[in-house]
Amino acid sequence: MSLTLFHRHVLEDYLSDFGTKANPNHLAVIRRPAIFSVLAHRGHDASVENELKSVEGIDVRDCAPGEWLVVSTSAGAAAIENLLADIAGASIVDQSDGRALLRVHGPNVRKILAKCVAVDLHPDSFPIGTSANMLCCHVAVNLARTGADTFEIAVPRSFCGSVFEEVMEMGREFALTAAFADS
Amino acid sequence: MASLITCPHCGTRPKEEFSIRGTALTRPHPAASEEDWHRYVYLRDNPKGRYQEYWHHAAGCRRWLVVDRDNVTHDVFSVTDAAPARGASE
Ligand SMILES: [Zn+2]
Numbered sequence: 001m002s003l004t005l006f007h008r009h010v011l012e013d014y015l016s017d018f019g020t021k022a023n024p025n026h027l028a029v030i031r032r033p034a035i036f037s038v039l040a041h042r043g044h045d046a047s048v049e050n051e052l053k054s055v056e057g058i059d060v061r062d063c064a065p066g067e068w069l070v071v072s073t074s075a076g077a078a079a080i081e082n083l084l085a086d087i088a089g090a091s092i093v094d095q096s097d098g099r100a101l102l103r104v105h106g107p108n109v110r111k112i113l114a115k116c117v118a119v120d121l122h123p124d125s126f127p128i129g130t131s132a133n134m135l136c137c138h139v140a141v142n143l144a145r146t147g148a149d150t151f152e153i154a155v156p157r158s159f160c161g162s163v164f165e166e167v168m169e170m171g172r173e174f175a176l177t178a179a180f181a182d183s
Numbered sequence: 184m185a186s187l188i189t190c191p192h193c194g195t196r197p198k199e200e201f202s203i204r205g206t207a208l209t210r211p212h213p214a215a216s217e218e219d220w221h222r223y224v225y226l227r228d229n230p231k232g233r234y235q236e237y238w239h240h241a242a243g244c245r246r247w248l249v250v251d252r253d254n255v256t257h258d259v260f261s262v263t264d265a266a267p268a269r270g271a272s273e
Contacts, residue, residue, distance in 0.1 A: 064244030065192055065264075118197040132193055133243045135200045140242035 025106030028181035033101040034077040040066035044089030061131040073183040100160040105150035108174040115170040137166035193243040204237035
């Protein structure tokens with residue numbers, strides 16, 4: 001199964017992690033997020049969305065009509081799979097080993113991301129709780145605003161190194177630091 | 184400007200997020216004549232002006248869209264999901 005991929009994070013070689021002190025602008029690489037792809041069967045878009053939003057302990061990210069990413073940084077993949085299994089009219093796929101989760105936060109986060117994505121991230125057009133698929137550093141990712149100055153990026157695993165290096169480069173003028181985080 | 188496409192699902196996005204499939208033609212009936220199929224597969228009008236094309240929002244919602252635009256002035260008249268037009272959705 002996905003165990004071997006899971007136990008060695010794709011960014012292991014990019015982060016020294018020798019007790020780096022986090023600056024105000026910081027990128028946290030979530031070590032083991034549970035990430036599921038949920039697809040509604042034809043005609044079930046609204047009912048699946050309602051059910052998803054009523055499940056507690058998960059974050060639901062919008063991808064497309066009838067398609068979502070379910071993210072959890074606290075519960076394991078098996079627990080999330082159980083929570084989602086009961087939803088009628090939906091197919092779920094475990095993506096936990098296929099995506100990496102980067103959390104960027106800090107006072108200059110919008111200035112950093114403005115150099116990475118082409119979407120307007122002003123709170124009026126991208127308020128807390130908004131998420132969407134978009135191009136970030138030439139890679140199709142899912143970006144979500146989880147706080148006033150916090151964004152989470154779900155990156156396909158094999159492109160993660162490239163996106164990580166580019167975001168760090170864009171954050172250099174704001175002294176962006178990076179480290180692994182457990183949740 | 185045609186470099187900004189307003190996806191009905193994702194909002195205004197740069198053209199780099201899309202890939203263009205070509206003219207939005209109606210697919211002939213499977214039993215249509217060879218001549219109709221030949222025209223559908225190989226022949227294009229290549230007009231100067233208003234044009235309807237299939238665009239795939241590859242880096243966004245990954246839906247097929249029909250973009251109605253003018254290839255001289257770069258005006259975009261409409262962007263719609265391709266599925267309802269073909270009667271494919273719901
Ligand atoms: Zn879209």
